[in-house]
Amino acid sequence: MRILVAGMGTSGYWAAHLALRQGHEVCACDQRTTADLALDLSKLLEMGLVFYGGSESPGLLEGMECLILSPGIPRRSALVRSAMERGIPVIGEIEWGFRHAKGRIAAVTGSNGKSTTTTLLGELLGAHFSDVRTGGNLGRAFCEMVEGSTEETWFVLEVSSFQLESLERFKADVAVLLNITPDHQDRYARFEDYQAAKGRIFQNQGPSDFAVYSTTDKAVAAFGAATPSIHVPFTTAGELPEGAFVREGRALWRRSGGEELLFRLEELPLPGVHNLENALAACLAARCAGVPEGALAEPLSRFKGLPHRLERVGEVRGAAVFNDSKATNTDAVLKALTAFRSGVVLLLGGKDKGADWASLVPEAKRCCKAVVAFGAARDKVVQAFKGALPVESYATLREATGAALAMASPGDSVVLSPACASFDEFRNFEERGERFKAWVREARTP
Secondary structure (H helix, E strand, C coil), X not given: CEEEEECCCHHHHHHHHHHHHCCCEEEEEECCCHHHCCCCCHHHHHHCCEEEECECCHHHHCCCCEEEECCCCCCCCHHHHHHHHCCCCEEEHHHHHHCCCCCEEEEEECCCCHHHHHHHHHHHHHCCCCCEEEEECCCCCHHHHCCCCCCCCEEEEECCHHHHCCCCCCCCCEEEECCCCCCCCCCCCCHHXXXXXXXXXXXXXXXXXXXXXXXXXXXXXHHHHCCCCEEEEECCCCCCCCEEEEECCEEEXXXXXXXXXXXXXXXXXXXXHHHHHHHHHHHHHHHHHCCCCCCCHHHHHHCCCXXXXXXXXXXXXXXXXXXXXXXXXXXXXXXXXXXXCCCEEEEEECECCCCCHHHHHHHHHHHEEEEEEECCCHHHHHHHHCCCCCXXXXXXXXXXXXXXXXXXXXXXXXXXXXXXXXXXXXXXHHHHHHHHHHHHHHXXXX
């Protein structure tokens, strides 16, 4: 088969690698040239890849039988439209990996919390099963992981809305939908389009599969309830007739056979209601995957979370400092703030993604003493918080970090939870978080 892979980031690279290993004739294209790509294509070129750099022209589709689309390329692009007009199948890297994988799949999506939930679920399964492979939108590409898989393999995949757009046959044995809040307005013209993409996590499930979903969000609950699979709902707000909830410091799973203790809240090492929700979802998914009752607490208690997710960096002159660089939308910030009672100096800013800044004001007034705005979105942040809280504005995160640390008193908390993308100053949220931590370490040095 003649295949064109569009986009040569991590997903495209490993989709092309797998296709070449399978004996297909593979071409790839990217708007960047070979010199601009983060990955070295020399191995793929040796395997027979033909690469067209600096172009994603529809003319490259001539003679192609399949287009494998990297998640960063929207389906409204000229390349995709041309492929569909020509009757060429358009699939994503996750779909291509699925067609070559053996074993079972647990897939996780949501606007926020999916990386933490995916990683925790991978560790819970890894404590019981011998071959557990975690990746997808997080870390390793699915196509990289499929080689050597067997019927005993468990794949634990984080799947983004961009990846969900291009699924066809993909099916998760256990699918988890955490939440859907406004995000990626630069990609989706309507919030309903974004919701629909997230809801595809339950696509193709049957009566022996499991759908784990939150009932707090009405859209999430509707997607979960509409699946023909086994329903496994959860909430942190009240109790459910059937499903998981919290009562008197214990996370419980109520089913027809009674109530099962999943874990005690004191065994969860991560702060915040959002991490309680992540833990509920991961533990339910693990039980659905076959981890025995009573086997969750020990691996859960060892879980330390991920970098850049409300990560405690240390203290500067008696003030605790937290790196929550992964919080790239307002809902993530709201969830982070639930971990604090008062005394927060909140760093907000970066490249705006269409955030509803006003939605942050009530919760920020509850627990924040000041807001420090930075980056391209700083004027919008200042406008939203003017008159509600003391707010200062700086062009760069480095300047803002110094100001925030200077504002904080002993017992306060300085929290970078920006509600924005990082691309105005940094390559990604990871670089932003690492730079922030480095500046904090400098401030701690006498």
